[in-house]
């Protein structure tokens with residue numbers, strides 16, 4: 001009788017374990033996934049995982065603009081020169097692209113134009129491309 005109860009308990013706990021994993025597997029897998037999918041920048045496994053600039057090459061000026069600059073430069077928020085507003089850009093463009101690149105990377109002291117427009121993971125080259133994109137569309 002004792003053995004029977006023991007076996008019963010075993011079977012019951014096995015069933016319980018199976019139920020548990022069935023119900024929670026998805027949740028657990030989702031939780032583990034961020035670790036199992038961790039990839040090293042440049043690793044082919046990262047391609048398509050998006051995000052990392054180094055893995056997928058530099059983002060285009062348009063992508064950077066849409067992600068990091070548009071918030072101010074599409075609307076003129078904080079006094080930003082609007083992309084497409086040739087009058088607002090003419091005097092700036094006259095300063096030369098190097099000056100504008102420098103403003104893009106370093107920001108403009110005392111204004112809402114913070115370094116790299118706040119895009120901490122943008123490379124200098126990506127900022128240059130975004131500046132090119134903005135200038136090309138503001139002449």
Ligand code: HEC
Pocket residue numbers: 064065068069070071072073077078079080081092099100101103104108111112113114116117118119127130131
């Ligand atoms: C939080 C708002 C904000 C964001 C985001 C922002 N800018 Fe600006 N930007 C400004 C403002 C305000 C100015 C005008 C500064 C001034 O008074 O000369 C400006 C000016 C500029 C200028 C002209 C600077 C000059 O020397 O005339 C460039 C180039 C520029 N931004 C590039 C960018 C790029 C590239 C991004 C995205 C990576 C970006 N900005 C994101 C607010 C912003």
